Amino acid sequence: MKNISTKYTYIFSFFLFVGLTGCDDALDVELPSNQLSSETVYTSDATADAAVNGIYQSMVAGFYYDQVYSILGQTSDELIRTNGLANVYGTNEIPETDGTINSNWGELYKTIYNANNVIEGVSKSTTLNAAKSKQWIAEAKFLRAYSYFYLTNLWGRVPLVVTTDINVSALLPQSDQDTVYAQIVKDLTEASADLPVDYKNYKQERIRATKWAAEALLARVKLYQGNWSEAAAHATAVLNETATYKIITDLEEENSPFIADNDEAILQIPYFNVNYTYEGSSVFVNANTATFLLRNGSTLFEADDARKINWTRDITNDQSVVIGVSPTKYKNRFGASPIERSTILRLAELYLIRAEARVKLNDIAGAQEDINIIRNRALLENTTLTDANQLLDLIALERQREFFAENGHRWLDLKRTGKLDETLSVLTDKIWNSTDSLYPIPEPALRSNPFLTQNSGY
Template sequence: MKNISTKYTYIFSFFLLLGITSCDDALDVDLPSNQLSSETVYASEPTAEAAVNGIYQSMVTDFFYNRVHSLLGQTADELVPRTGIANLYSSNEIPETDGTINTNWSELYKTIYNANNVIEGVSKSTSLSAVKSRQWIAEAKFLRAYSYFYLTNLWGNVPLVLTTNVDVSALLPQSSQENVYTQILLDLTDASKDLPTDYKNYDEERIRATKWAAEALLARVNLYLGRWSDAATHATTVINQTSTYKIITDLGDDNSPFITDNDEAILQIPYFNVSYTYEGSSVFTTGGTFLLRKGNSLFETGDARKTNWTVDIRDRAGVFLGIAPHKYQNGFGDSPVERSTVLRLAELYLIRAEARVRSNDITGAQQDINVIRNRALLGNTSLTDTNQLLDLIALERQREFFAENGHRWLDLKRTGKLDETLSVLSDKIWKSTDNLYPIPEPAIRSNPFLTQNSGY
């Protein structure tokens, strides 16, 4: 929050949309031609709606559509540069002065600031409808929780900013991860009560949060906290919405969980004025900027995820180098249109499978695992041993979510597997304290109440 020089710096982030025609009609609103006071913004529904859209717009940034995949994949055991030359991230030698880490930190807090602004502005307004006000506040709380999920998992103890008042937030000390998770759970529980249960308000486009997005993130958070029963309950709540969500089968170029508004997508980030994703056009291209570290050995023979979501990479002489992620396949102007996918149904099956194993529901866990394996054209599991099933779930998560939203890095962290997994890799200079990223040096310099993470 150090970059906010005045109280109003980010209040009007949605004015970034001025002059831009969205490719998503549900986000098209008539915006004012110049900046308005906060009271004016939240005096009418069109401008208040624009402010909410501004939170989502603030997520169309390098962290959410690039580095959450590529940087976290490199610090884990997932991605390596195609060049074969280790960098700061793949070697886990990130300095506190690294500009990329600072940008990630700032972008997450910018989204939080915009969410806080909506919560405050809508709450104070006396002219907005009660129904819409509750929905907008719920959306803001969901997006604030989503941002804090990544902040606390990447940096540990972080400032818990719940206001737009810079006099309060500028010198906030770090809150414990326990307290951050408490706020995340509170925000998501509140959001689940007031978010819509369908996408009718958004022309059926899955580009804004619903009740089921909140329930999906509640399932994930409870899994991370070891609350198995709660994780399973929230996952089941989403899985049971069979009229809205279905696992995509018969994977192919025109049938994937990353295509716009597909049946598996729970929440996707819209892009503005373009018909491609940054993932498909710049991060995970057919040229292979990054290779999967484990290559073909990650997959069983016949796995449809390898067939459809990876591409073979060769050098100019035709020598095979490895396989690269290619989940997002539409480059500039290609079809079908895809969107950066934040939450999808497959995760809920694997969350529930793990929660069921840990609750000794072996049959239920097998059924959930098999939903994912069968979609990949793999046979049912017959494993019954608890540890073997947990290992299989971890492997299926690695296969299902490679190069996607940092799942592998976060899974290794939450299961305590970072040290044993990464310390044996020759290209990593691994220390146990590398499990957290460094608090950016500019943040430390501007706030004397911040303490750098151990090891930096």
């Protein structure tokens, strides 16, 4: 039923080397064609740098600026559609034939292919600047690790592709999550050693990876693995860079952590010569209404929480009755000021990662200090909790408040802490089974590769 001869037609047929032209001020190298051979691309610094930019441009795609928020938000207890209509994500009844899940899988592997292309091409070149080559390979490894983080957390066991050779990659079996995480950690550790420590080479735009982006993602990965001391250490490494990174103390529109190149941003995705984001223009809004509501928006926040005041809005029906609370972290719909960028790593996460790690390491005072930085920024009182379990519950709540509708944090937090079943099984609009914790391997991938096994429950 699954034909091996189709291996060249699907799984990595989307692995086209794309995105070789620039975007934004720091990504403005032009090439004569986006079909240039590797031999041509990796003979000059300008074209090699453009190839690295192409990896970032492969992230200007539906998963990274839309589905990572909306699909993961709906499969968790976070987002519900304003129109009240059920869909396969909100009910957790996603079929293996779902086109969006198939696209997500493909977009993540497309980024990985482009990263592998850069790693191989730069490594083989004898004409490129040596120092720049180390940085380019490091950037590619970071972006490969970032993509694999989502692949293994959404699908579990996935093919671990570290080559552009389709004869090797097309029929790879799935690797278990420990193996994928080992590759992620290896890539990030090597990237951290060779990435720049500031944004000078990027014209001060926070749109390409630095050492601190690698350290931030390592902190997250170590937290997910339960390695508390290393999670705290990597988080601290970033938090100590106070000349570059500072927590935003005012969450109003003109000073939010989603404005381009703000002090809290560690890494943002640039778009094509526009000063608005897809999140602000289409993902969370629909004309003057809203696409999504926060399921627990009316009870999630404490009174006067600045995040509710500045990052949400009440949605009313035709009778002017409030029907719910909508996420509005991104404000600018079509070219308004200030310029915003889709933000994939920011400083607040590092405080909450370290707080959780410190509780696990029995550093209660240190955990309180980190939690209070986030609470005080939201205009809330210091926590006085000292019990470890209560502090962990508070950290989970602060993560829910801080990262709602943002990069799938809520879905991933419920998974890694073992809270999915107890949280989602009681929601009457969901048809919840424990196997829903993993998304289905897309049906076209299964057809193309007989060595892939569908996740349980599909």
